[in-house]
Every structure is written in C-alpha cells, then in structure tokens.
Amino acid sequence: MKYSFKIFSIFGIPVELHISFLVLMLLIYIIALFNLIPSVNILTAVLITLIFATVVIHELSHSYIAKRYGIKIQRIVLLPIGGISEMEEIPKEPAKELRIALAGPVSNLIIAVITFAILIIFGTFLSAILSGALYYFTVVNLLLGLFNLLPAFPMDGGRILRAFLAERMDFIKATKLAATIGKQFAIIMAVIGVFFNFLLILVAIFVYLGAEGEYRSVVVSTLLGDEKVKDIMTSDVHTLNPDNSVQETLKIMFREKHMGYPITEDGKLIGIITFHDVSKIPENNRDMLIKEIMSTEMIISDPNENLVETIGKLNRNNIGRLPVIENGELVGIISKTDITKILDKKEPKLD
Numbered sequence: 001m002k003y004s005f006k007i008f009s010i011f012g013i014p015v016e017l018h019i020s021f022l023v024l025m026l027l028i029y030i031i032a033l034f035n036l037i038p039s040v041n042i043l044t045a046v047l048i049t050l051i052f053a054t055v056v057i058h059e060l061s062h063s064y065i066a067k068r069y070g071i072k073i074q075r076i077v078l079l080p081i082g083g084i085s086e087m088e089e090i091p092k093e094p095a096k097e098l099r100i101a102l103a104g105p106v107s108n109l110i111i112a113v114i115t116f117a118i119l120i121i122f123g124t125f126l127s128a129i130l131s132g133a134l135y136y137f138t139v140v141n142l143l144l145g146l147f148n149l150l151p152a153f154p155m156d157g158g159r160i161l162r163a164f165l166a167e168r169m170d171f172i173k174a175t176k177l178a179a180t181i182g183k184q185f186a187i188i189m190a191v192i193g194v195f196f197n198f199l200l201i202l203v204a205i206f207v208y209l210g211a212e213g214e215y216r217s218v219v220v221s222t223l224l225g226d227e228k229v230k231d232i233m234t235s236d237v238h239t240l241n242p243d244n245s246v247q248e249t250l251k252i253m254f255r256e257k258h259m260g261y262p263i264t265e266d267g268k269l270i271g272i273i274t275f276h277d278v279s280k281i282p283e284n285n286r287d288m289l290i291k292e293i294m295s296t297e298m299i300i301s302d303p304n305e306n307l308v309e310t311i312g313k314l315n316r317n318n319i320g321r322l323p324v325i326e327n328g329e330l331v332g333i334i335s336k337t338d339i340t341k342i343l344d345k346k347e348p349k350l351d
C-alpha cells in the first residue's frame with residue numbers, strides 16, 4: 001500500500017503504519033497534550049494507542065497461523081479503520097481458513113480474559129491510570145473480538161461461517177450462503193443503527209458490500225478458473241480505419257451498437273476508439289479524423305490469458321473491452337459482457 005511506513009517487524013512480518021493513521025494519532029496526542037478540545041485528554045490518546053495495539057495483535061494472530069500453513073505474508077498495514085494482513089490467497093481448504101480466521105478474534109478474547117483477571121486480582125494495588133488503561137484494554141479487546149465474530153463478510157465471523165459450511169457443501173454454495181447471511185445481518189444492523197447509532201449504518205454498508213464483494217470474487221476465481229480468453233472472445237472483430245471521421249464512427253457505433261472499436265492499419269492494431277471519445281467532440285467538429293483522438297496507450301489481452309486475469313484488468317482500468325493480440329496481430333476482442341454472460345450461466349442457484 002502506498003504511503004505506509006514500516007514501524008517494526010515480528011515473526012518476519014513487517015508491520016506498517018499508513019500515513020493517515022500516523023497523522024490521526026499525532027493529531028490526537030497534540031490535541032490531548034495542549035488541551036485543545038476539553039473532552040480529548042491524555043486518557044483518550046492512551047485509549048487510541050491501546051486500540052492500535054489491539055488491532056496489531058489481532059492481525060498478527062491471523063498472520064502467524066497463516067504463516068504456519070506456509071502462506072506468504074507480505075505485510076500488515078494499519079489504517080484508521082482497522083488492520084489489513086496482506087497475504088497470498090488462502091488455499092480453499094476450510095480447515096485452514098477456519099483456524100486462520102479464528103486466530104484474530106480468539107487472541108483478543110484471550111487478552112480480555114487475562115487483563116480482566118489482572119484487574120480483579122491486583123486492581124487494588126494499581127494506580128488509577130494503570131487500572132483505567134487495563135480496564136479500557138479489556139473492553140476494547142472484548143468488543144473487537146466479539147464484533148469480528150459476527151457471521152458476516154468481510155469480518156472473520158463470515159470466514160468462519162463459510163469454512164464451517166464449506167465442509168458440508170461446495171465452496172461457492174457455502175460462500176453464497178455465508179454472504180446471504182452476512183447481508184441479512186447488515187440489514188438488521190442498519191435498522192438498529194437508525195434507532196441507536198448512525199455509525200452502525202456505516203458499518204452495515206461496509207459489511208453488505210463486503211459480503212457481496214467476497215461472493216463475487218469467489219465466483220470469478222472458481223468459475224473462471226480454467227477458462228481462457230480464446231474460448232469466449234469474439235474473433236470476428238469489426239475494426240475502424242484511422243482515417244475514418246468522428247461523424248462516420250458515430251454512425252457505425254449507432255448502427256452496430258458497439259461502444260468501442262480497435263483501429264487497425266495494415267492488420268496491425270494502432271489504437272482504440274470508444275463512444276466516450278467520439279461523443280466528446282462538438283458537432284461542428286465531427287469531420288475530424290479518429291486517429292487524432294484515439295487512445296494509443298492500449299491495455300491488451302492474449303488468447304491464452306486466464307479470464308480471472310482478464311476481468312481483473314478490465315476492472316482495474318475501468319474499461320469495457322480489450323483487444324486480443326497474438327504475435328502482433330489483432331485476433332479478437334473480449335468484453336466484460338462476454339465474461340459476465342459466462343458467469344451467469346455457470347453460477348449455481350441456491351435451493
């Protein structure tokens with residue numbers, strides 16, 4: 001992730017702080033030290049630091065177990081909204097996923113029990129600040145542990161539920177069911193949020209989108225696993241000539257109902273033109289040639305490219321289609337619609 005700084009390394013895993021987190025912490029400490037906002041005192045700053053420590057422990061626990069299964073951990077990045085363990089994809093083995101997902105919340109619950117025990121046993125010997133901090137640390141760990149156990153993606157509970165289901169049914173169905181349960185949870189959370197706490201509505205939206213996103217990515221990676229571009233691309237490609245005018249191009253687009261065309265010269269691809277490009281040209285200027293406005297920086301695909309990779313390219317660059325090139329020649333075109341159609345056909349129905 002951009003703009004994050006390594007603060008330390010543990011078990012060979014670098015822990016990085018994102019700049020937004022750093023700025024936030026500094027700000028809170030400055031506000032507390034100089035008494036800029038009466039309600040933010042040094043205890044608030046300490047509390048924020050404790051939350052930070054809690055999140056680190058949580059993420060480290062996931063990473064530690066994952067590492068024991070031989071999964072590579074790139075790093076842990078801490079953001080104001082929580083931590084992210086950047087690891088390579090967890091193998092679709094429910095038993096492993098279950099343990100990796102459980103590790104985070106369980107570590108927080110164990111800490112909560114320990115700090116609570118210390119408070120009960122030694123509470124009377126501790127200074128007010130120290131027992132205050134211990135008390136907060138207990139509460140933060142308890143809340144973080146329990147909250148993450150809610151059975152909703154992208155929280156750990158969603159993964160635990162999916163792993164539990166995946167031992168009893170196929171992986172996609174298990175994900176679909178877990179995502180559906182997650183979304184229902186999100187809706188309930190949002191309704192509760194309307195009455196009690198608006199922050200809960202934000203969390204609900206995050207959970208709802210997370211559940212859907214997790215399901216989509218599993219569907220894509222599982223169903224498109226061994227499909228290649230050449231299996232579904234359109235080989236009969238309509239191309240345009242660089243000397244076509246904007247006016248002509250618009251006419252062709254309306255007639256053929258395609259939103260984008262490759263532009264070739266002597267069989268070689270030299271650019272791409274989309275409806276978006278031509279519709280920007282004012283009406284009195286439409287005798288302009290498309291070679292003047294085509295995009296020449298092209299993202300291309302290969303007939304042997306895996307469709308998972310192709311859909312990644314389309315999404316990352318927010319484009320609808322890619323020219324398919326083999327040995328420098330344009331051999332086809334692949335669009336997001338083509339891939340979506342395949343997905344719709346293959347997607348299992350829940351019954």
Ligand SMILES: [Zn+2]
Nearest residue numbers: 104105148156
């Ligand atoms: Zn977690």
